[in-house]
Amino acid sequence: xxxxxxxxxxxxxxxxxxxxxxxxxxxxxxxxxxxxxxxxxxxxxxxxxxxxxxxxxxxxxxxxxxxxxxxxxxxxxxxxxxxxxxxxxxxxxxxxxxxxxxxxxxxxxxxxxxxxxxxxxxxxxxxxxxxxxxxxxxxxxxxxxxxxxxxxxxxxxxxxxxxxxxxxxxxxxxxxxxxxxxxxxxxxxxxxxxxxxxxxxxxxxxxxxxxxxxxxxxxxxxxxxxxxxxxxxxxxxxxxxxxxxxxxxxxxxxxxxxxxxxxxxxxxxxxxxxxxxxxxxxxxxxxxxxxxxxxxxxxxxxxxxxxxxxxxxxxxxxxxxxxxxxxxxxxxxxxxxxxxxxxxxxxxxxxxxxxxxxxxxxxxxxxxxxxxxxxxxxxxxxxxxxxxxxxxxxxxxxxxxxxxxxxxxxxxxxxxxxxxxxxxxxxxxxxxxxxxxxxxxxxxxxxxxxxxxx
Amino acid sequence: xxxxxxxxxxxxxxxxxxxxxxxxxxxxxxxxxxxxxxxxxxxxxxxxxxxxxxxxxxxxxxxxxxxxxxxxxxxxxxxxxxxxxxxxxxxxxxxxxxxxxxxxxxxxxxxxxxxxxxxxxxxxxxxxxxxxxxxxxxxxxxxxxxxxxxxxxxxxxxxxxxxxxxxxxxxxxxxxxxxxxxxxxxxxxxxxxxxxxxxxxxxxxxxxxxxxxxxxxxxxxxxxxxxxxxxxxxxxxxxxxxxxxxxxxxxxxxxxxxxxxxxxxxxxxxxxxxxxxxxxxxxxxxxxxxxxxxxxxxxxxxxxxxxxxxxxxxxxxxxxxxxxxxxxxxxxxxxxxxxxxxxxxxxxxxxxxxxxxxxxxxxxxxxxxxxxxxxxxxxxxxxxxxxxxxxxxxxxxxxxxxxxxxxxxxxxxxxxxxxxxxxxxxxxxxxxxxxxxxxxxxxxxxxxxxxxxx
Numbered sequence: 001x002x003x004x005x006x007x008x009x010x011x012x013x014x015x016x017x018x019x020x021x022x023x024x025x026x027x028x029x030x031x032x033x034x035x036x037x038x039x040x041x042x043x044x045x046x047x048x049x050x051x052x053x054x055x056x057x058x059x060x061x062x063x064x065x066x067x068x069x070x071x072x073x074x075x076x077x078x079x080x081x082x083x084x085x086x087x088x089x090x091x092x093x094x095x096x097x098x099x100x101x102x103x104x105x106x107x108x109x110x111x112x113x114x115x116x117x118x119x120x121x122x123x124x125x126x127x128x129x130x131x132x133x134x135x136x137x138x139x140x141x142x143x144x145x146x147x148x149x150x151x152x153x154x155x156x157x158x159x160x161x162x163x164x165x166x167x168x169x170x171x172x173x174x175x176x177x178x179x180x181x182x183x184x185x186x187x188x189x190x191x192x193x194x195x196x197x198x199x200x201x202x203x204x205x206x207x208x209x210x211x212x213x214x215x216x217x218x219x220x221x222x223x224x225x226x227x228x229x230x231x232x233x234x235x236x237x238x239x240x241x242x243x244x245x246x247x248x249x250x251x252x253x254x255x256x257x258x259x260x261x262x263x264x265x266x267x268x269x270x271x272x273x274x275x276x277x278x279x280x281x282x283x284x285x286x287x288x289x290x291x292x293x294x295x296x297x298x299x300x301x302x303x304x305x306x307x308x309x310x311x312x313x314x315x316x317x318x319x320x321x322x323x324x325x326x327x328x329x330x331x332x333x334x335x336x337x338x339x340x341x342x343x344x345x346x347x348x349x350x351x352x353x354x355x356x357x358x359x360x361x362x363x364x365x366x367x368x369x370x371x372x373x374x375x376x377x378x379x380x381x382x383x384x385x386x387x388x389x390x391x392x393x394x395x396x397x398x399x400x401x402x403x404x405x406x407x408x409x410x411x412x413x414x415x416x417x418x419x420x421x422x423x424x425x426x427x428x429x430x431x432x433x434x435x436x437x438x439x440x441x442x443x444x445x446x447x448x449x450x451x452x453x454x
Numbered sequence: 455x456x457x458x459x460x461x462x463x464x465x466x467x468x469x470x471x472x473x474x475x476x477x478x479x480x481x482x483x484x485x486x487x488x489x490x491x492x493x494x495x496x497x498x499x500x501x502x503x504x505x506x507x508x509x510x511x512x513x514x515x516x517x518x519x520x521x522x523x524x525x526x527x528x529x530x531x532x533x534x535x536x537x538x539x540x541x542x543x544x545x546x547x548x549x550x551x552x553x554x555x556x557x558x559x560x561x562x563x564x565x566x567x568x569x570x571x572x573x574x575x576x577x578x579x580x581x582x583x584x585x586x587x588x589x590x591x592x593x594x595x596x597x598x599x600x601x602x603x604x605x606x607x608x609x610x611x612x613x614x615x616x617x618x619x620x621x622x623x624x625x626x627x628x629x630x631x632x633x634x635x636x637x638x639x640x641x642x643x644x645x646x647x648x649x650x651x652x653x654x655x656x657x658x659x660x661x662x663x664x665x666x667x668x669x670x671x672x673x674x675x676x677x678x679x680x681x682x683x684x685x686x687x688x689x690x691x692x693x694x695x696x697x698x699x700x701x702x703x704x705x706x707x708x709x710x711x712x713x714x715x716x717x718x719x720x721x722x723x724x725x726x727x728x729x730x731x732x733x734x735x736x737x738x739x740x741x742x743x744x745x746x747x748x749x750x751x752x753x754x755x756x757x758x759x760x761x762x763x764x765x766x767x768x769x770x771x772x773x774x775x776x777x778x779x780x781x782x783x784x785x786x787x788x789x790x791x792x793x794x795x796x797x798x799x800x801x802x803x804x805x806x807x808x809x810x811x812x813x814x815x816x817x818x819x820x821x822x823x824x825x826x827x828x829x830x831x832x833x834x835x836x837x838x839x840x841x842x843x844x845x846x847x848x849x850x851x852x853x854x855x856x857x858x859x860x861x862x863x864x865x866x867x868x869x870x871x872x873x874x875x876x877x878x879x880x881x882x883x884x885x886x887x888x889x890x891x892x893x894x895x896x897x898x899x900x901x902x903x904x905x906x907x908x
Contacts, residue, residue: 034762037762038620038621038761038762039620041622041761042620042621042622042761042762045622045687046619046620048687048800048801048804049615049619049799049800050619051801147617153762153763153764153766154766155609155612155613155616155617155618155766158609158612158613158616158617159609159612159613159617161503162609162612162784162787162788162793163601163609163612163613163781163784164609164780164784165500165503165504165783165784165787165788166492166493166496166500166779166780166782166783166784166786166787167492167496167780167783168495168496168499233499233502291745291748291749291769294745294748295745306780307492307495307496307776308488308492308496308607308776308777308779308780308783309607309770309771309776309777309780309781310607310770310771310774310776310777311770311771312607312608312609312768312769312770313767313768313769313770314766314767314768314769315745315766315767315768315769316763316764316765316766316767317763317764317765320764322761322762322763322764323762323763323764325620325762326618326620326621326760326762326763327617327763328620329619329620329621329762330616330617330618330619330620332620333616333619333620334616334619337794337795338792338794339616339793339794339795340791340792340793341791341793345503346502346503347502347505350502
């Protein structure tokens with residue numbers, strides 16, 4: 001077996017700027033301008049660490065005349081981003097356009113085909129087309145780097161791909177979407193409800209005008225699919241991620257969870273269960289004594305549990321101009337210094353198509369909130385249904401008596417470990433009880449300490 | 455400027471094991487056996503990630519016949535570790551002997567001189583002789599890797615050297631010694647005193663028979679010196695670390711700190727202050743609402759605050775056979791895959807000899823515990839001394855009245871920001887008051903949130 005170094009094309013050292021690594025940047029939005037700022041401010045430091053200067057020689061933007069916080073200086077402007085791949089004065093393409101397909105994907109494929117390394121922050125593109133792009137990078141003997149695609153400034157890609165390379169990962173989970181974490185944190189701190197806090201987040205610019213990508217869990221699922229591929233050596237398979245968003249989480253759930261010793265977080269989790277890879281993104285109750293329960297606001301965190309290293313937690317800023325650009329800069333410095341790794345940590349032939357685990361077989365504890373008529377026998381009926389489905393109640397809370405029985409009273413339960421299929425069946429039966437007013441609302445409880453010793 | 459890749463010797467690919475990277479391991483203690491276990495258990499995974507198998511071909515131990523949990527298999531045994539450097543069937547030397555000088559240093563220097571990469575877990579050697587070793591590695595065009603030397607399984611060296619390479623670090627701090635953290639955590643959880651918990655830790659094997667290296671802060675100072683060099687591009691200078699251990703921390707301090715909203719941790723901190731690099735290891739009061747306050751027991755954590763990435767926290771197991779060996783394996787996989795970086799992140803000519811900042815100029819808040827005669831005017835006298843030295847009191851606690859005035863009563867104060875020289879002067883004057891019984895005990899308060907935005 002030959003050393004992989006030998007299989008790779010040497011990078012063009014170029015002529016411009018005395019051995020500078022020449023960058024073509026597509027997209028000068030928030031992250032693009034953040035990158036220019038870092039490259040300008042820390043030019044000497046970066047040149048020392050990279051072994052050569054990094055120089056932006058070409059950019060592609062939709063509107064060249066738009067007002068920007070920074071001037072890229074004397075660069076070549078391309079109206080069509082794909083021209084960056086063909087520009088002889090570009091050694092490395094930095095894709096910061098976004099979007100799973102379209103110009104972003106066209107540019108990356110063209111650059112990789114031309115043997116040029118690509119650095120991207122585009123998680124949607126990687127989640128949807130990561131396999132295709134990785135194959136192109138491998139067949140061209142070049143690099144596709146994407147530290148910025150997951151968890152902003154946190155070096156989680158490097159940690160999984162290199163720092164934990166001697167380990168078999170048992171489980172991985174994290175807070176991967178800053179918008180959702182900001183909303184849940186603010187709901188907890190203010191007692192306000194989801195819609196109200198979301199509207200405020202939109203006014204403050206922490207949530208998009210169309211927030212569905214974030215609050216429905218899609219963005220977290222893209223990131224989880226990338227991490228799961230790296231951690232488990234699996235062919236990236238975003239379609240197999242079970243996704244639920246946070247829009248059904250209420251202020252009442254958050255208050256009840258707190259009373260029970262939990263906090264509600266949107267987690268992405270990936271784990272081998274019964275021979276299948278389960279990838280899931282959904283709100284969870286996490287115990288207050290776990291570190292991840294205290295990751296608040298716009299911070300992200302990723303926890304890995306692996307055979308030799310045990311539990312590792314990485315926490316930092318998950319988004320924003322400079323935190324994201326910091327990750328792009330790290331990838332560029334690695335490329336300039338000649339440090340490479342296969343796109344998903346191992347050569348493509350070693351990636352496995354892992355059988356997706358079914359959520360129906362998932363075993364866990366549940367939090368269930370019900371709205372019921374305040375009358376004798378309700379709890380007995382509910383308990384009987386749970387018992388019939390092999391589910392045992394861990395705790396039960398009922399607050400106050402009904403003033404107006406039309407609206408009912410809330411009942412909150414937590415269960416011991418149960419199979420998800422049994423839980424679904426039980427909740428269906430409970431919903432059909434005449435004394436139960438709304439559809440029962442269940443949230444999974446993740447105790448998170450159990451798999452630690454692997 | 456040429457790309458650094460070109461300056462380096464290509465690694466010998468060897469002939470044994472079909473392109474395997476052939477390892478010579480010095481020392482088969484806890485970490486050495488942990489490494490053998492990982493390399494055997496995860497051989498396929500590691501070969502896929504490294505691009506070639508990793509094979510132990512030679513070992514050096516003091517007692518070949520000693521009973522070990524694992525058999526290294528058919529390897530060459532060397533009585534003298536330095537012979538590993540000369541063994542033609544060894545491509546990379548793994549130094550796990552320990553000790554700042556002696557055979558560990560002789561072996562590393564010999565291997566580097568022979569152009570063989572060295573992987574080590576030896577923080578004392580790096581802190582004392584890191585400069586010398588780095589110069590030898592550079593002049594031989596080879597690698598000295600030491601992820602395992604700081605914070606066990608946590609990829610903190612890689613994060614500082616590569617993951618944050620685009621950043622200027624403002625401040626770095628961490629819990630770097632698991633023994634001290636275990637002792638402080640246990641003191642807090644049980645209310646027991648230092649000596650008692652230390653004795654128990656020794657019985658349980660969490661502390662050495664001679665615990666001074668850990669409890670006096672030397673081990674944490676070694677690690678801090680390494681991190682500071684990487685973070686600030688400074689020539690490693692362990693002698694300039696201000697070091698205080700935890701032996702004066704009492705159960706009373708821990709209880710008082712908790713009442714004031716703090717936890718006591720032994721931190722290593724490095725920061726540029728007034729143009730000088732301050733490196734210090736000492737017990738601190740850290741606010742309960744900071745993540746590092748909740749890093750308990752044998753866990754380590756490192757926080758970096760840098761210009762683009764902001765605050766990053768890394769937490770994980772700081773010691774133990776497999777956590778430490780996990781870091782050694784990561785370095786070996788990097789070497790096998792041809793990923794290199796200069797020893798302290800930049801070529802030696804870019805490292806600066808930074809002026810050490812003086813602790814006398816340090817500005818911070820303080821916790822002070824006094825034992826005083828319970829009589830009128832004591833607090834007035836103390837307050838007058840503090841005022842004279844420009845120090846203002848933030849809070850003052852006095853618990854109970856004296857039953858026996860011979861022993862006095864404890865008074866606990868916290869101060870607003872003060873210069874350390876002023877604080878020392880004030881404490882000296884307070885100690886001379888007739889109403890003050892013991893030497894005042896001061897512990898620095900680190901609020902930790904302030905520099906975050908850098």
